[in-house]
Amino acid sequence: MxxxxxxxxxxxxxxxxxxxxxxxxTPALAEPPxxxxxxxxxxxxxxxxxxxTMPDKILSQDQSQGVDAAGNPQVYWVTAGNDETTAMFQATDVRTGRIVFAERLPRGVNSWANTFSPAEGAVYFATTEGFFYTWTPGDQSVTAIPFPYPGEGIWRLAAAPDGIIYGGTYPGGRLFAYDPATARFTDHGQIIPGETYGRALAIDDDHVYFGTQPRAKLARFDRATGEVLQMPLPAKYANEEAVYDMTLAGGYLLARVQKVNDLLVFDTATAQLVHVVPAIDGRAISGLDPTGPYVYYRRVSQGIVQLNLETFEETPLGWRPNAIPGTWAWIDMRSPDFPGLSLSMTFYNGRVYVYNLQTKRNRYISEAGLQGAxxxxxxxxxxxxxxxxxxxxxxxxxxxxxxxxxxxxxxxxxxxxxxxxxxxxxxxxxxxxxxxxxxxxxxxxxxxxxxxxxxxxxxxxxxxxxxxxxxxxxxxxxxxxxxxxxxxxxxxxxxxxxxxxxxxxxxxxxxxxxxxxxxxxxxxxxxxxxxxxxxxxxxxxxxxxxxxxxxxxxxxxxxxxxxxxxxxxxxxxxxxxxxxxxxxxxxxxxxxxxxxxxxxxxxxxxxxxxxxxxxxxxxxxxxxxxxxxxxxxxxxxxxxxxxxxxxxxxxxxxxxxxxxxxxxxxxxxxxxxxxxxDPVAAPPACTETITGGHRGPLQVSRGVTCVIGGQVSGPVTVRPGAGLVLDGARVDGPVTATGASHLSTFDTEVRGPLSVSASTGPVRVDSSTVRGPVTLTANRGGEVTVTATTVGGPLACTANTTAPGNAGVANTVSGPRTGQCAAL
CATH class of the missing domain: 2.130.10.10 (YVTN repeat-like/Quinoprotein amine dehydrogenase)
Known part of the structure; x- marks a missing residue:
């Protein structure tokens, strides 16, 4: 430009x-501009x-796994929405791969909070906008639970063995509890002072372990007394971003620290750090293997790895799903290819991977049946x-x-x-x-x-x-x-x-x-x-x-x-x-x-x-x-x-x-x-230019007069064959043009009526204010437009060869709009 x-x-x-x-x-401009x-x-x-621009995506930032009343393993997704479409809750039957339930939520777009409660056989999920829901397999619809903490989004949920649901919030960094039996919430406040995200939860009969973001910190909340024990991380993690994922298994708490992705192993009896597994690849760590002292996680270079909690030795399984683990579960596939219990893993884009440790067989369930946004x-x-x-x-x-x-x-x-x-x-x-x-x-x-x-x-x-x-x-x-x-x-x-x-x-x-x-x-x-x-x-x-x-x-x-x-x-x-x-x-x-x-x-x-x-x-x-x-x-x-x-x-x-x-x-x-x-004719050349003030009436009898940023203290009249351009100008009086070769106003204030008739060239009234009626009559030069203009009276258009338009931008007219301008 x-x-x-x-x-x-x-x-x-x-x-x-x-x-x-x-x-x-600022340098002065010495010569006249x-x-x-x-x-x-x-x-x-x-x-x-x-x-x-892109196909609909399946994105479920958090997932959970559970079973229906008949024991069929299921995966629960809350697929993200957008500003025009809310999130959607969906359930997949792992054995068949079928979608057994789907409902668009009444409110909420993104969800990082999703947990299955074995004690109740129900799913609880929530959105980052602070909307809380539950669904029990077999229900015809989800149930909204009024959330009593305005301004707080819910960023993680976990179910206690006795069925109490705990959640972590942002921006308050608080821990809350919800009792399904009484439908009551309990606010336990900000667990770690100054930390705004409740990002990770793990719960047993006695304690809630609480991990935070934006600084990686860890605390243990006593469910009976409400006492909070801070569990300091080693000094090398002082600048890490979050304790992002946690699992309780075999008497240990396993906590992944982001961004370094080290897996910290704490003894739950002493709350002391006992081992560090360096640089795993997020996210989730499995629960305890029912056949031995093992948990599972992912390394990009090795695929899924088994960790022995007695020796802390790692063993790659040879199973390399192209996915980041979101949740893990041990499930019965009821298939000879998958005897006993198999390891089920979810991925945030709607995929499910199942692996049997005995037969080394695996199954992949695609996201094809899920609905995205x-x-x-x-x-x-x-x-x-x-x-x-x-x-x-x-x-x-x-x-x-x-x-x-x-x-x-x-x-x-x-x-x-x-x-x-x-x-x-x-x-x-x-x-x-x-x-x-x-x-x-x-x-x-x-x-x-x-x-x-x-x-x-x-x-x-x-x-x-x-x-x-x-x-x-x-x-x-x-x-x-x-x-x-x-x-x-x-x-x-x-x-x-x-x-x-x-x-x-x-x-x-x-x-x-x-x-x-x-x-x-x-x-x-x-x-x-x-x-x-x-x-x-x-x-x-x-x-x-x-x-x-x-x-x-x-x-x-x-x-x-x-x-x-x-x-x-x-x-x-x-x-x-x-x-x-x-x-x-x-x-x-x-x-x-x-x-x-x-x-x-x-x-x-x-x-x-x-x-x-x-x-x-x-x-x-x-x-x-x-x-x-x-x-x-x-x-x-x-x-x-x-x-x-x-x-x-x-x-x-x-x-x-x-x-x-x-x-x-x-x-x-x-x-x-x-x-x-849209294409337009080139503007005319100015034969006279006014950039300052003009006292008294202005008559344009020949050529094209351009008033650019100036003020005319009186009426303006345009004679046949002459042209007028008002650009950023002010006219203290009416503007009248008959037989003009060209007339346009742009960002101009006319303190009186504007009348243009019998023009032989284009007529454009654009982004202007006319403090009186506007009349456009019998103009025959082609384009006639009135765009983004405020008219302080009627707007009347008749007998113009080309019906006036507004270039897609509406006008504000205080009087009636008649004739060819009735729709402008």
Missing amino acids: RLSRHRRLLLATALTAVAAMTLSG APAPPRTSVQPGHEENLGQ PTPLQALGVDRAGTVYSGGFLTPPGISAYNPDTKAFRLLNGGGQVEGFGQFGDDLVYGRYPGGTLYRYDPARAWSMGTNPGEPVTIGQEQDRPQALVQVGDRVVVGSVPISGRLGGALSVWKPDTGEITVRRDIVANQSVVSLAARGDLVVGGTSINGGFGIDPVASQAELFVYDVTTGTVRGSRVVVPGAQSINGLRFDDEGVLWGIADGTLFAAEVDPATGTIDVLRAENLFGLARTMYGQDRALAFRDGMIYATYGGRLWSVNPVTWKARVLAGSGAEHLVAGVDGSLYYTRGFTLYRWVF
């Missing part, structure tokens, strides 16, 4: 929105629904060739690639949860959660995970979400958010050709780096005051900073919008002006390449206020002299001359990118959309 000197002057002299943002050292060529309107366009989209990118990529929440299935030429989607399997996309030459680069990994993909070659893209580069230093990626020469600069429970994101410089990476954490103390823009060797970054989930921010205001990639130094930083919690959508225009969004405020700034000084030219709250933790749903794009943005679930256009904004599309629009084909691409839920610009 090019910004003329005239528009730069408008930016530099219009600092009225934020008093604290005064300029320091040349007027900008006019825009007759926002180019009209329309929205296209391109469709669901579309994947919510959370990142959008584009490569140099124009392919548009979308990444979804907690995927597989992968990354979606949309080809605008063929209008076809292609699924790139195994892409994972993408936090941000970028470009490196003709290649696509992206950052993935969890683990803070970076990938490079060559779109000219076939997608093959592990080859193209190749092995990832890990940022490290507790970074989890690489959200912003921008190319600077042979490097990609990456901004990231840390793991849960940590403050301090990072700015990383990655060389994709060599894999080398340099990480600088806390480039702005205790803040994450969530947006980047590059110009030359300078990178400007925007921060969020938030760290990972589960920790409160200590900073109060997001900052812009300037980083010199060549020297590896921070050249300067400042708060650009006081009180803003996140700065996003950073983009340099063609003249080097930096644009961005700080919460609901659009700002423009200049960055001095010699000193790194940031001078704010103008900042105005155009979009209201809709905060998210990292603001990745906010973006900016430039096209034909206009600014486009997504913010607060809407697609906006902004006139950089008048700083007026209007909504093009709403209802959840997010994640904007400019396509190579000239369209704007954005998402809504799980669907990709495109804003297509």
Whole structure:
């Protein structure tokens, strides 16, 4: 986007929105500015629904296994939903593979809490939004249980041997108990001070073992007395993220610590650590083998491994299911191929694996019968060739690639949860959660995970979400958010050709780096005051900073919008002006390449206020002299001359990118959309331009008069054959045009009626306010549009050769709408 000197002057002299943002050292413009060529309107366009980008996914973050009244083994899933579809409870019969029950839940989207109570023969499950349910095999529907702790989500459930159900919550980190016999809840409070997630539970007759996140801590709760015993982990685990999974077996508590994935073995009689199994692969550890002192878990390199709890020796079984264990159970398959009890394992995408230790036979039950939901989209990118990529929440299935030429989607399997996309030459680069990994993909070659893209580069230093990626020469600069429970994101410089990476954490103390823009060797970054989930921010205001990639130094930083919690959508225009969004405020700034000084030219709250933790749903794009943005679930256009904004599309629009084909691409839920610009005639050349004030009436008798950002103190009359453009103007009186060659108003206020008749060229009334009636009569030059305009009286249209339209954007009319404009 090019910004003329005239528009730069408008930016530099219009600092009225934020008093604290005064300029320091802004260079003066000595010569008179040349007027900008006019825009007759926002180019009209329309929205296209391109469709669901990925197939429905089966994702049950937690599962449980149990039996029905006849003893048939079953698996219980709560498959995730999205903003438009709730989660779904489903039950699989393991022997037959059939789905024996399925019901869409009345409320709730995601579930990490699912347990079967053998004492009652019932399943209990809950959502992270705080909705609690139960179902007994044979019931015709699930039963909702009112949850008495508003503001708390339920993140883990476990059943005690006597049938009491215990749960862990976020953000309170509390332990609660539910007694099915009395339908009463008991709040046991925050078990470990300062820990916000109750992430892992294991229960016996006497105790509840409670593991936390965002710091890996462990406590034992006495069920009879309520006493809490803290069980310190060795010092080497002080910086680990969570005690994530726990199992009681053979007099031991087995607790997996994430992210190191060591399995800690505690003696339950003494509550002392007695053994450490290094670096298993999550998640779950089985209960005790009924035939001996064994438990089972997974190692990627070995498959399923047996651990002897008497000797702590490990033995690979030779069974290598391509799955991460979610739950384990010992079940009777009633089959000669599976004599006695077999080991049943679930996987979060709806699969079940069964293995018999005697016969070494195994069975696989696919997810084919389960119902999923579309994947919510959370990142959008584009490569140099124009392919548009979308990444979804907690995927597989992968990354979606949309080809605008063929209008076809292609699924790139195994892409994972993408936090941000970028470009490196003709290649696509992206950052993935969890683990803070970076990938490079060559779109000219076939997608093959592990080859193209190749092995990832890990940022490290507790970074989890690489959200912003921008190319600077042979490097990609990456901004990231840390793991849960940590403050301090990072700015990383990655060389994709060599894999080398340099990480600088806390480039702005205790803040994450969530947006980047590059110009030359300078990178400007925007921060969020938030760290990972589960920790409160200590900073109060997001900052812009300037980083010199060549020297590896921070050249300067400042708060650009006081009180803003996140700065996003950073983009340099063609003249080097930096644009961005700080919460609901659009700002423009200049960055001095010699000193790194940031001078704010103008900042105005155009979009209201809709905060998210990292603001990745906010973006900016430039096209034909206009600014486009997504913010607060809407697609906006902004006139950089008048700083007026209007909504093009709403209802959840997010994640904007400019396509190579000239369209704007954005998402809504799980669907990709495109804003297509309709062709329009080129604006006329101005023979006279008014940029300041004009006293008294204005008569336009020949040529084209353009009033750009100026004010006419009187009526305006356009004679036959003459043209008028009002761009960001104000007219203190009526506007009357008869036989005009062209007439357009854009972001203009007319303090009186507007009447246009017998025009021989286009008539466009766009994003304006007319404080009186609008009359359009017998115009015969083609296009006639009234778009996003407020009319303080009737809107009457008759005998126009082409019926007036509104380019898909409604008007506000206080009087009757008649004739050809009855529907506008």
